[in-house]
Amino acid sequence: xxxxxxxxxxxxxxxxxxxxxxxxxxxxxxxxxxxxxxxxxxxxxxxxxxxxxxxxxxxxxxxxxxxxxxxxxxxxxxxxxxxxxxxxxxxxxxxxxxxxxxxxxxxxxxxxxxxxxxxxxxxxxxxxxxxxxxxxxxx
Numbered sequence: 001x002x003x004x005x006x007x008x009x010x011x012x013x014x015x016x017x018x019x020x021x022x023x024x025x026x027x028x029x030x031x032x033x034x035x036x037x038x039x040x041x042x043x044x045x046x047x048x049x050x051x052x053x054x055x056x057x058x059x060x061x062x063x064x065x066x067x068x069x070x071x072x073x074x075x076x077x078x079x080x081x082x083x084x085x086x087x088x089x090x091x092x093x094x095x096x097x098x099x100x101x102x103x104x105x106x107x108x109x110x111x112x113x114x115x116x117x118x119x120x121x122x123x124x125x126x127x128x129x130x131x132x133x134x135x136x137x138x139x
Contacts, residue, residue, distance in 0.1 A: 024059050024064060024065065024135075025064040026054050026059055026067065027065070028050055028051065028068075028069065029066045029067065029068055030068050031050065031068075032069070034072070034073075038074065041116070042120065045116065045117055050067075050069060052124075054067075054128055056128075057129060057132035059136065060135060060136035062138060067092070069090070070090050070091070071088070072088045072090055073086055073087065073102070074086070074087055082108075084104060084106040085103075085104070085105060085115055087104075087120060088100065088123075089101055089123050089124075089127060091127045091131055093135060093138075097134050099126075099127055099131055101126040103119050105118065105122075
């Protein structure tokens with residue numbers, strides 16, 4: 001029993017004093033949004049969602065990564081009792097490849113903010129997942 005405690009204590013001290021390895025830093029250098037009535041709200045929501053998804057993704061080891069995103073399409077369409085949103089975002093790794101994510105979903109007209117957040121969340125998740133996969137493949 002004493003050996004077990006000694007082993008546990010040794011492992012605890014080993015991991016507590018082990019040097020911290022520098023994690024790969026991921027930066028969203030710029031997020032561009034087309035000018036329009038919802039531009040400020042879209043930019044704020046998209047930045048927050050991209051940061052959140054970036055923390056959750058596995059980026060692998062290597063050099064720091066700078067990312068850029070640009071909203072190329074953001075449009076509302078209303079027909080009868082349905083409000084549809086079209087969102088397309090292109091993101092790229094600095095000096096590397098790019099990824100595009102687009103979605104078109106609909107909902108009740110009274111839930112405009114919720115619908116926008118949901119669409120941006122889906123787009124951000126898809127973009128970050130693809131960019132992380134590309135970053136892991138890079139040397």
